[in-house]
Amino acid sequence: MIIGLDVGGTHTDVVLLGDNGLENEIKVPTDPSNLFHSVLLGLSEITTGIDPTKIQRIVLSTTLATNAVVQGKIPAVGMIVSSGPGIDPECYCTNPYYFVVSGAIDHRGREIEPVQAAQIHQIEQHLQKEGIRYVGVVGKFSIRNPAHELQIKDMLSNSFEKVFMGHRISGNLNFSRRIATTYLNAAVYPIHKEFYEAVQKSLAAKGLVLPIRLLKADGGNMKFESSIELPAQTILSGPAASVMGAVAFGSENKDTLVMDIGGTTTDMAILINRAPVLDPLGITIGEYKTLIRSLETFSIGLGGDSLVKLSGGELNVGPERLGPAMAYGGPAPTPTDAWFIKGEIINGDREKSFSGFKSLAKSLGISVESVATRVIDVACKNILTAAQQLIDRVNSKPVYTVHELQEGYLVRPKEILVLGGPAPYFAKHLETVSDYKFRVIPRWHVANAIGAALARTTCEVTFFADTEHKFAEAPEEDFSQTIDTHFDSQAAIENAFRLLRDKAIARGANPDFLEMEVVEALQFNMVRGFNTIGKNIRVKVQVKPGLIHGYDEVISKLASR
Amino acid sequence: MIKAKHKTGLVFFPAFDWAISPTHPEREERLLYTQDQIFEEGIFDVEGISELKPDPVTLKDVQRVHFCIPDVWSVTTESHFISAGGAKTIGMAVLDKDIERGFALVRPPGHHANRVVHGARGFCNINIEAIMIEYLREAYNIEKVAIVDTDCHHGDGTQDIYWHDPDTLFISIHQDGRTLYPGSGFPNELGGPNAVGKTLNIPLPPHTSEEGFLYAVQHVIMPILDDFRPDIIVNSAGQDNHYTDPITNMNFSAQGYAQLTSILKPDIAVLEGGYSIEGALPYVNLGIVLALAGIDYTHVKEPDYDPDRIRQAPAVTDAIEKIGETVLAIWQQREHIKHQLMEKTDPGRRSRKIFYDTDGIQESQKEQIQICSDCAGALRIDSTSSRGMHILAVHIPRNACNACRQTGHTWYETADANDFDIILLQDRTEDKYLQKKVN
Numbered sequence A: 001m002i003i004g005l006d007v008g009g010t011h012t013d014v015v016l017l018g019d020n021g022l023e024n025e026i027k028v029p030t031d032p033s034n035l036f037h038s039v040l041l042g043l044s045e046i047t048t049g050i051d052p053t054k055i056q057r058i059v060l061s062t063t064l065a066t067n068a069v070v071q072g073k074i075p076a077v078g079m080i081v082s083s084g085p086g087i088d089p090e091c092y093c094t095n096p097y098y099f100v101v102s103g104a105i106d107h108r109g110r111e112i113e114p115v116q117a118a119q120i121h122q123i124e125q126h127l128q129k130e131g132i133r134y135v136g137v138v139g140k141f142s143i144r145n146p147a148h149e150l151q152i153k154d155m156l157s158n159s160f161e162k163v164f165m166g167h168r169i170s171g172n173l174n175f176s177r178r179i180a181t182t183y184l185n186a187a188v189y190p191i192h193k194e195f196y197e198a199v200q201k202s203l204a205a206k207g208l209v210l211p212i213r214l215l216k217a218d219g220g221n222m223k224f225e226s227s228i229e230l231p232a233q234t235i236l237s238g239p240a241a242s243v244m245g246a247v248a249f250g251s252e253n254k255d256t257l258v259m260d261i262g263g264t265t266t267d268m269a270i271l272i273n274r275a276p277v278l279d280p281l282g283i284t285i286g287e288y289k290t291l292i293r294s295l296e297t298f299s300i301g302l303g304g305d306s307l308v309k310l311s312g313g314e315l316n317v318g319p320e321r322l323g324p325a326m327a328y329g330g331p332a333p334t335p336t337d338a339w340f341i342k343g344e345i346i347n348g349d350r351e352k353s354f355s356g357f358k359s360l361a362k363s364l365g366i367s368v369e370s371v372a373t374r375v376i377d378v379a380c381k382n383i384l385t386a387a388q389q390l391i392d393r394v395n396s397k398p399v400y401t402v403h404e405l406q407e408g409y410l411v412r413p414k415e416i417l418v419l420g421g422p423a424p425y426f427a428k429h430l431e432t433v434s435d436y437k438f439r440v441i442p443r444w445h446v447a448n449a450i451g452a453a454l455a456r457t458t459c460e461v462t463f464f465a466d467t468e469h470k471f472a473e474a475p476e477e478d479f480s481q482t483i484d485t486h487f488d489s490q491a492a493i494e495n496a497f498r499l500l501r502d503k504a505i506a507r508g509a510n511p512d513f514l515e516m517e518v519v520e521a522l523q524f525n526m527v528r529g530f531n532t533i534g535k536n537i538r539v540k541v542q543v544k545p546g547l548i549h550g551y552d553e554v555i556s557k558l559a560s561r
Numbered sequence B: 001m002i003k004a005k006h007k008t009g010l011v012f013f014p015a016f017d018w019a020i021s022p023t024h025p026e027r028e029e030r031l032l033y034t035q036d037q038i039f040e041e042g043i044f045d046v047e048g049i050s051e052l053k054p055d056p057v058t059l060k061d062v063q064r065v066h067f068c069i070p071d072v073w074s075v076t077t078e079s080h081f082i083s084a085g086g087a088k089t090i091g092m093a094v095l096d097k098d099i100e101r102g103f104a105l106v107r108p109p110g111h112h113a114n115r116v117v118h119g120a121r122g123f124c125n126i127n128i129e130a131i132m133i134e135y136l137r138e139a140y141n142i143e144k145v146a147i148v149d150t151d152c153h154h155g156d157g158t159q160d161i162y163w164h165d166p167d168t169l170f171i172s173i174h175q176d177g178r179t180l181y182p183g184s185g186f187p188n189e190l191g192g193p194n195a196v197g198k199t200l201n202i203p204l205p206p207h208t209s210e211e212g213f214l215y216a217v218q219h220v221i222m223p224i225l226d227d228f229r230p231d232i233i234v235n236s237a238g239q240d241n242h243y244t245d246p247i248t249n250m251n252f253s254a255q256g257y258a259q260l261t262s263i264l265k266p267d268i269a270v271l272e273g274g275y276s277i278e279g280a281l282p283y284v285n286l287g288i289v290l291a292l293a294g295i296d297y298t299h300v301k302e303p304d305y306d307p308d309r310i311r312q313a314p315a316v317t318d319a320i321e322k323i324g325e326t327v328l329a330i331w332q333q334r335e336h337i338k339h340q341l342m343e344k345t346d347p348g349r350r351s352r353k354i355f356y357d358t359d360g361i362q363e364s365q366k367e368q369i370q371i372c373s374d375c376a377g378a379l380r381i382d383s384t385s386s387r388g389m390h391i392l393a394v395h396i397p398r399n400a401c402n403a404c405r406q407t408g409h410t411w412y413e414t415a416d417a418n419d420f421d422i423i424l425l426q427d428r429t430e431d432k433y434l435q436k437k438v439n
């Protein structure tokens, strides 16, 4: 059996999946000041009366790292950054202990300027004196040659508890994001480690001795042990959880839009043949743009509890939320109240909804029922506009070859999967005012926890080879080798797949069902004068995000019951 | 957080799957390291800098500018449509005010492509700046356009297209034609009789450095631009003046290009040449982008940059000051020069030979412009290529006066179908492109 747990802002959802589909589901209140308690409570309740040896997998999606960052509850971190030509690296300053040092590497991985040991030692002493225990070391173009980062780390490592290096974070080029992401990893490391070690220990005390897995922002999971090196990967996994919960119900070989209509916001994502579309660079958390791979999502401030008001004679819905719907004792009119007035929702105080809409009706000179209709129209229109914006954004991603520009795949969903509290009411109306087919996904109220439970282990590998300089490397994997002039993109792909396989298995993937794919494979002849001096090869491979194998039966039961 | 002072848009289209030939300077690898630098710098994360996806231009966009022989598809590839489309996408975003300035970092280039196209010259097939400008003139309310071509090679194609247009000021600053392809671009090339002084050429001696370029921009180009008052300024931003460029002999730098961009303040920059793909392009392109956006570029320096090593000789400085005076004088005395020109016999006719180095074609042109004080004048081009094509191309300019329209139509209609393989009319007053049936 599998346990999936997703910590939300107000509730923590936990599900137990087994041969009968959804064996059990639990909701416990989230206590943001004591997440450990919320997680433990959810896990103990769901496992009550269950034989611990029957549990094969536990996947958690928490807001731990996100809260720590957003609330600033993170320790002081030292950042040592070497740059070289370009934008002033001071512009990327992440925190008070941020030092720009000598040393530069260029786009081919050649050293332009060496590291100065004396300078590093001075910073080391300063950071030690300040009591700093975690350090990030980042160089421009370090993924083309990590030598300087490694060198600096070697100079430091005895003085600090942990040193994070930029080249281990992602194979993507983006210096400022590499800095921010390395900083976040160093900053959330202690809380991350302490928290999950405690969870693991508590579970072990209950007889649940298995590696816990953590959901990532890209909709895949990784074992806690592997997350220690990259704790920031688990940041903002919440939206991914819901989307993965919808994946099971997406149509094969089709584009599907997933829409999570909540109280305050509506979050959207796109599935192509049941695989979520990813953000090519990485997630933004607070002020930090990162290299943390995530789903491509789009959010608008519109949900069932959004404030309805008049502005400039026009009905306006959201983005503010003052409280729940008036029918549930809230302070101001909301779309949910409109559904009450229409008689679609009945389990609350319809009179209060009516009274709330009266002043709007008076100002507009129409009946309360007409106001309700208009509010729903406006909300639906905004939701559909946002859906189109997400589709346009995905389709307008720049491409760099003639072939892609001509033949590039354009997303054109015909079907929208909806989940969230007001989803059933909205779905019905959205379908009447658009050409999309809407489906409310089964078990939508715990789709997030189901998504966490069923998500696959994902990872990617970036491989770079330069036959003039006779080296190949995958910096994230701490891999490098010498190559001869015959090395080509096919060899690069084979090597990259081998590294990916090892990485995925180490992170907890099922070796028998590894869906690996080539994301990018470019090979350039490097020509100087009229001579070809070598090949420049860039390959990116990944384990496709999706659901784990062997649970089709479980999924079909989720849909049917 | 870095913020752009000027909202800047970029089309980046490196055409990673297109080359003239595997070892040609215009090959797949050309913008690879520029991409590395732009991505590593996180340019598209800067608040106020956005990346736009290019929409390819249409057949009509190309035919608004060119006479392609025998037809558009025979002398272009899809990559040319996308490259021109990149420029057009930027131009539209600027005029729609989505962005304040823009840079089309695209390939293949276009500034050696003439109005009549029998094939590729100087790595260019169609003129991407002209296609953009003429589209913008058709779709938006702009008339006066200034094009400043800072590529190391003379922008002879752009010069050819705007030779007769009084509303387009074309200024090319380049390495002296006696020392470099295409061998033209001297101050006495100053526009046709209807547009005297609207073409200006500033040939610079080999080994001109930052000092010389910036002098010419500040003391020659800027005063003329201020005087002309264009609706938009387009920069054909070739980067082959760089001290490491393998096919030229100049000593310009990334810092220099960035400063030039800050002074020129182009609304739209379009990449042209530049073949030092590792030593120059990553840094020059970054410098231009930062300068356009109004972001500090003082740290953008080539790894081997040494201003002392590339400093120009005093003789070079003297020569540049002299050429500057000549060009300023031409601009100031353009009316007078026009009168002198009109006194020559048949000032509206010229004959010339055009060589297509990339495709090895020889073209002979006989050109006739209707002298007119009310418009750019109807243009008749009789062209023969070494591929055996003999064509007649008639161009009626936008804003043509009635007389010139009439003349253009008469030329087209009375052309003897037995004399030509192809007879074409580009009627810009109706935005039409017609081909006459020949036997």
Ligand SMILES: [Zn+2]
Pocket: B151, B152, B153, B238, B240, B272, B273, B274
């Ligand atoms: Zn050039």
Ligand SMILES: [Zn+2]
Pocket: B372, B373, B374, B375, B376, B377, B378, B400, B401, B402, B403, B404, B405
């Ligand atoms: Zn006229």
